[in-house]
Amino acid sequence: xxxxxxxxxxxxxxxxxxxxxxxxxxxxxxxxxxxxxxxxxxxxxxxxxxxxxxxxxxxxxxxxxxxxxxxxxxxxxxxxxxxxxxxxxxxxxxxxxxxxxxxxxxxxxxxxxxxxxxxxxxxxxxxxxxxxxxxxxxxxxxxxxxxxxxxxxxxxxxxxxxxxxxxxxxxxxxxxxxxxxxxxxxxxxxxxxxxxxxxxxxxxxxxxxxxxxxxxxxxxxxxxxxxxxxxxxxxxxxxxxxxxxxxxxxxxxxxxxxxxxxxxxxxxxxxxxxxxxxxxxxxxxxxxxxxxxxxxxxxxxxxxxxxxxxxxxxxxxxxxxxxxxxxxxxxxxxxxxxxxxxxxxxxxxxxxxxxxxxxxxxxxxxxxxxxxxxxxxxxxxxxxxxxxxxxxxxxxxxxxxxxxxxxxxxxxxxxxxxxxxxxxxxxxxxxxxxxxxxxxxxxxxxxxxxxxxxxxxxxxxxxxxxxxxxxxxxxxxxxxxxxxxxxxxxxxxxxxxxxxxxxxxxxxxxxxxxxxxxxxxxxxxxxxxxxxxxxxxxxxxxxxxxxxxxxxxxxxxxxxxxxxxxxxxxxxxxxxxxxxxxxxxxxxxxxxxxxxxxxxxxxxxxxxxxxxxxxxxxxxxxxxxxxxxxxxxxxxxxxxxxxxxxxxxxxxxxxxxxxxxxxxxxxxxxxxxxxxxxxxxxxxxxxxxxxxxxxxxxxxxxxxxxxxxxxxxxxxxxxxxxxxxxxxxxxxxxxxxxxxxxxx
Numbered sequence: 001x002x003x004x005x006x007x008x009x010x011x012x013x014x015x016x017x018x019x020x021x022x023x024x025x026x027x028x029x030x031x032x033x034x035x036x037x038x039x040x041x042x043x044x045x046x047x048x049x050x051x052x053x054x055x056x057x058x059x060x061x062x063x064x065x066x067x068x069x070x071x072x073x074x075x076x077x078x079x080x081x082x083x084x085x086x087x088x089x090x091x092x093x094x095x096x097x098x099x100x101x102x103x104x105x106x107x108x109x110x111x112x113x114x115x116x117x118x119x120x121x122x123x124x125x126x127x128x129x130x131x132x133x134x135x136x137x138x139x140x141x142x143x144x145x146x147x148x149x150x151x152x153x154x155x156x157x158x159x160x161x162x163x164x165x166x167x168x169x170x171x172x173x174x175x176x177x178x179x180x181x182x183x184x185x186x187x188x189x190x191x192x193x194x195x196x197x198x199x200x201x202x203x204x205x206x207x208x209x210x211x212x213x214x215x216x217x218x219x220x221x222x223x224x225x226x227x228x229x230x231x232x233x234x235x236x237x238x239x240x241x242x243x244x245x246x247x248x249x250x251x252x253x254x255x256x257x258x259x260x261x262x263x264x265x266x267x268x269x270x271x272x273x274x275x276x277x278x279x280x281x282x283x284x285x286x287x288x289x290x291x292x293x294x295x296x297x298x299x300x301x302x303x304x305x306x307x308x309x310x311x312x313x314x315x316x317x318x319x320x321x322x323x324x325x326x327x328x329x330x331x332x333x334x335x336x337x338x339x340x341x342x343x344x345x346x347x348x349x350x351x352x353x354x355x356x357x358x359x360x361x362x363x364x365x366x367x368x369x370x371x372x373x374x375x376x377x378x379x380x381x382x383x384x385x386x387x388x389x390x391x392x393x394x395x396x397x398x399x400x401x402x403x404x405x406x407x408x409x410x411x412x413x414x415x416x417x418x419x420x421x422x423x424x425x426x427x428x429x430x431x432x433x434x435x436x437x438x439x440x441x442x443x444x445x446x447x448x449x450x451x452x453x454x455x456x457x458x459x460x461x462x463x464x465x466x467x468x469x470x471x472x473x474x475x476x477x478x479x480x481x482x483x484x485x486x487x488x489x490x491x492x493x494x495x496x497x498x499x500x501x502x503x504x505x506x507x508x509x510x511x512x513x514x515x516x517x518x519x520x521x522x523x524x525x526x527x528x529x530x531x532x533x534x535x536x537x538x539x540x541x542x543x544x545x546x547x548x549x550x551x552x553x554x555x556x557x558x559x560x561x562x563x564x565x566x567x568x569x570x571x572x573x574x575x576x577x578x579x580x581x582x583x584x585x586x587x588x589x590x591x592x593x594x595x596x597x598x599x600x601x602x603x604x605x606x607x608x609x610x611x612x613x614x615x616x617x618x619x620x621x622x623x624x625x626x627x628x629x630x631x632x633x634x635x636x637x638x639x640x641x642x643x644x645x646x647x648x649x650x651x652x653x654x655x656x657x658x659x660x661x662x663x664x665x666x667x668x669x670x671x672x673x674x675x676x677x678x679x680x681x682x683x684x685x686x687x688x689x690x691x692x693x694x695x696x697x698x699x700x701x702x703x704x705x706x707x708x709x710x711x712x713x714x715x716x717x718x719x720x721x722x723x724x725x726x727x728x729x730x731x732x733x734x735x736x737x738x739x740x741x742x743x744x
Contacts (some may be wrong), residue, residue, distance in 0.1 A: 003029055006466040007037075007570035009443070009448065011110040011441045012047040013629055015040070015177040015184045016451050018571060019048055020310070021442065021466050026054040028442070038574040039459045043185035045177060046627045046639060048594040051441060053636035059705050060423050061437035062473070070216075072425070075475065080434050081482060081492040085432060088415040089486070091390045098360075101129035101376065101388040105396020106137070106630050111438070111539045113476035114448045117484075118394055120503055122369075124484045127359055129379060129388055130370040133630075136402050137299070137365060139729040140182055140307030147597025148315060150587025152368050153453045156315055156330035159578055160292040160456055162187050163328040164198035165290035167283065169225055170300020170310075170735075174209040175624040179298045182455035187213070189456075198290075201283060202226065203275065204300070205621055206649070206691055207684040219686040222621050223736030224273035225297065226306040226607055228280065229313035230264035231273075235284035236320050237261065243288070243322040250583050253596030257316055260596070260604050271613060274686075288321050290457060292328020300621065303734035306607055307726035312600045319595060324582075325436035331578040332585045334450035336460035336551075337544040341585045345516060349587025354728075360386045364730050372730030373402045374722040377411040390417040395438070399428040400631045400697055403732045404672045404722040405715050421479065427715075430702035438476045442466040447541050448567075458575035460545065462566035464716030466695045477537045500536055504528065507540065511547055518553030530554055539565065550575060599728040600700045606727065609618060618654060620670070620719060620737040622694045631695035634708040646713025647680035659743040668692070670739045673718040690741060692716040694734070 008019040018037025022029045031052050033044035041128040054060070064080035065072050076085075091099050101120055108114040122130050123387065133141070138667065142152035158166065158181055173186045183189060190213060193200055202214040203225075211217040220228060237243050244251065266277035287293045295314035302311055310503025315330060323329030334342070355365030361378040364371055371379075380388045391412065399409050413429045420463065429435050438444075446463035469475065474482070478496050481503065508527045511517050519527060531539050542563035545551050552560030555681020562572060566573065588594050627639040636642050648666055650658070660666040662681040667674055668690070676690060698708035717734075718729055724733040 008463045009446050009461050010048040013177045016184050016450050017184045036571040038572040040184035048634040050639050055440045055442050065435040067433050085492040097126040098386040099129045099389040101391045103393045103396045103398050104132040106133040109450050115449050116540050117477045117480040121480050124487050131373045135372045135730050136732045138732040140302045141311040143308050143729040144312035147599045150349045150351050154341045158296045159328050159331045163292050163294050165293035166200045167295045168202045169297040171296050171298035172208040172210045172624050175626050182451040205686040205689040218587040221274040222619050223304040225301045225310040227269040227273045229270045230261050231280045232284045233261050234264050235281050241288035242320040244319050251593040256596040293323050294330045304736050307731050308728040325580045332581040333455050334458050336548050338548040339453050346584035347586050348591040351589045367730050374732045377407045380411040393420045397426050397631045399430045403720040407719045425704040443469040461572035518556045533719040585693045603728050618739050620739045621691050621735045623691045635705045637707050646696040648677045649680045649685050651685040651687045653687050658741045667743050668741050670719040672721050675714045677714045
C-alpha cells in the first residue's frame with residue numbers, strides 16, 4: 001500500500017478542526033486530527049472521521065437527476081440545463097422574477113463556492129423571495145448585533161481562553177462544538193477556565209453535558225431568557241455594579257436601556273423564568289466582580305419568542321460590566337478575508353437597515369435581504385401577483401429543517417418547477433424536477449468565510465482538494481455561474497469563463513473604489529492580471545485575502561497574506577488572540593455602540609405584555625448531539641449507530657401524569673401537528689419541559705438515504721408553528737412550543 005497524507009479543514013461544523021486525511025489511490029484510508037494545526041492542535045470529534053463515509057457514500061449523487069413522473073433518471077449536464085431553461089425561464093418571463101423563490105441551507109456556509117457565488121445567483125435572479133436557514137437559527141443575534149454595532153456579523157464572541165466567569169444560556173457547546181463561537185476542543189477550553197480558578201454557570205431546562213461539567217447549574221423555563229437577563233441587568237444597575245468606563249465615550253443609549261429594564265426586578269421575574277431571585281442576584285454580582293466574564297447565549301436564546309431581546313441583552317451586560325471588547329470578555333474577531341466590519345471608513349457606516357420590503361401575504365419585514373423561512377408555504381400557496389411558482393434550493397432541506405413541515409411539503413408539491421443543488425436525494429430534493437449535484441468536500445478547496453468571523457482566535461487556513469474532481473463534473477461555482485449566465489440571457493450553454501471574469505472584475509472594481517483599500521486607485525486590469533492564472537473560487541479567495549486585514553495588498557506589503565502563502569502553510573497561520581477593536585469595528589451611523597437599537601426598543605412592550613400572561617402545560621425544546629449536525633449527517637453508519645437518540649425526553653413526574661412508559665411510543669401534539677415517538681424518561685429534564693432533537697424523520701417516500709432511512713427517527717418540525725415568530729428578526733420559534741403528550 002502506497003499512502004499519501006493530506007491536510008484539510010473539517011467542513012462539518014463550526015469548530016473548523018484540522019484533519020490529516022490518509023489516502024491510497026482514490027480511497028480514503030483514515031482520518032485523524034492534525035496535531036500541527038495552529039488552531040485545533042489535533043482535536044477531532046466523531047463528525048470529522050465521518051468525512052470518509054461522506055466521500056465514499058454510494059447514495060451521494062454523481063450525475064444530474066431529472067424527474068420523469070414518479071421516477072428519476074440520470075442525465076447529462078447539458079440535458080439538465082436545457083430542461084431548466086425550458087421550465088424556469090418561461091415562468092420568469094410570464095410572471096416576473098418574483099415568481100421564483102430561493103432557499104439556502106446550512107451546508108452552504110461550509111462550502112466556499114456556495115458562500116461566495118450563492119449571493120451572486122440570488123442577486124442575478126432579482127427576486128425578493130430569498131430564504132435561508134438563518135431564520136430558523138441565528139437571525140436574532142444578527143439583528144441584535146446589526147443594531148448595536150452596524151453589521152449582522154459584527155458579533156462579539158466569548159474569549160473563553162482568557163475568561164474567568166462564563167455564563168452559558170441556551171447552549172450546549174460540548175455537543176455543538178460551539179455555535180456562533182468557533183472554538184475547537186471546547187471541552188478542554190472550558191476545563192481550563194476551571195483550572196485557573198474560574199467558574200462556569202449554566203442555565204438550561206435540561207442538564208446537558210455542558211451543564212454536568214459546569215460548577216453551577218440552574219433550570220430555566222424555556223422562552224424566558226429575556227426576563228432572566230433583564231433582571232440580571234437590573235441588579236447591575238440597581239446595585240451600582242456597572243463599570244463601562246473604557247467604552248463610555250463610544251456608546252449611546254444606556255440611559256434608555258435603564259428605563260427599559262427598570263420593571264424587571266429579580267423578585268418580579270423569578271416565578272416567570274423559574275430561577276430564584278437570590279440566584280439571579282448572586283450571578284449578577286459574581287459576573288460583575290469577575291476580572292474577565294462573558295455570556296455565551298446561543299440556540300435556545302435565539303429560537304424563542306423573544307430571541308432578539310435575549311440575544312441583545314448579553315452584549316448590553318458585557319458593556320455594562322466592562323467586559324465588551326476586553327480580554328476574557330466578549331471580543332470581535334478579525335478574519336483574514338475581511339468582512340463587513342473591515343470595509344469602508346473604520347468606526348462609522350450605514351448601519352443596519354431592516355424592513356425595506358415586506359412579504360406578500362403576511363407582511364413580514366425583510367431582514368438582511370431575506371424573508372422568514374416560516375412564510376415560504378403561504379407565499380407558494382396563496383394565489384395572486386408575486387406568488388412563488390418555482391423554487392431553487394441550494395444545499396438545503398427545508399422540508400425537514402423548517403417550521404410546519406407538513407404544510408411546507410404540501411406547498412412544495414404545488415410548485416410549477418423546482419430545482420435543487422444538492423448531493424443527496426433527501427426529504428426536500430425528492431420533490432424537485434431537476435437535481436444538480438455538487439462534489440465531495442475532498443474534491444474541492446476549503447476556505448472558511450463565516451466561521452473566521454466568529455472565531456476565538458484570529459487565524460487563516462486553506463485546504464487544497466485531496467482528490468481531483470471527475471472530468472465530467474463541474475465545480476459548484478461553475479454550476480452557479482452557468483445558472484447566472486442563463487438567467488441573464490446567455491442560454492443553457494452560458495459561457496462560464498466569461499461570467500467568471502465579469503463577476504471577478506466587478507469585485508475588483510468595487511474594491512479599488514474604496515478609499516481605505518490597499519488597492520485604492522489601482523487599475524482593474526492590473527489586479528486581474530496579478531490574479532492570473534487562477535480562476536473561479538481560488539481566484540476570489542486569493543483576491544479576498546490579499547485585500548484583507550493581513551493581506552499583501554498586491555505589493556503594498558510584501559510580507560502580507562496571499563493564497564500562495566496559505567498553500568505553503570497547510571496547518572494554518574495564527575494571528576494570535578483576539579484584540580480590542582472598538583471603535584474601528586463599528587459601522588453605525590453615529591460611530592457609537594447603539595445600546596438601544598430600534599429593533600429591540602420597539603419589541604420591549606410585547607415582552608411586558610407577555611410577562612403578564614399565565615403559562616401552563618408542557619413545552620417542547622430541541623437538543624444537540626455531538627454525532628449530528630441538523631439533518632445532513634445521518635447517512636453515516638458510524639454517526640448514527642448505537643442507542644437511538646431520536647427520543648422524547650421527559651421528567652419522571654411528567655411521564656407519570658401523561659401515563660407514558662420508557663421505551664414505548666407516546667403521542668406528542670402541538671397546534672399544527674402530532675408525532676408518535678419513543679419515550680426516554682430522565683431526571684435531566686426540567687419538569688414541564690420535553691425534548692426531541694431536530695433533523696430527523698428520514699422515512700418519507702422517495703428519500704434515497706439507505707442508512708438514514710434505517711435510523712429514521714421523527715421530524716420534530718411537524719410540531720413547530722409557522723405562525724410563531726420572533727417579531728424583530730422573523731426567526732422561527734423552535735423552543736418553548738406548547739405541546740400535549742399522551743400514551744398511545
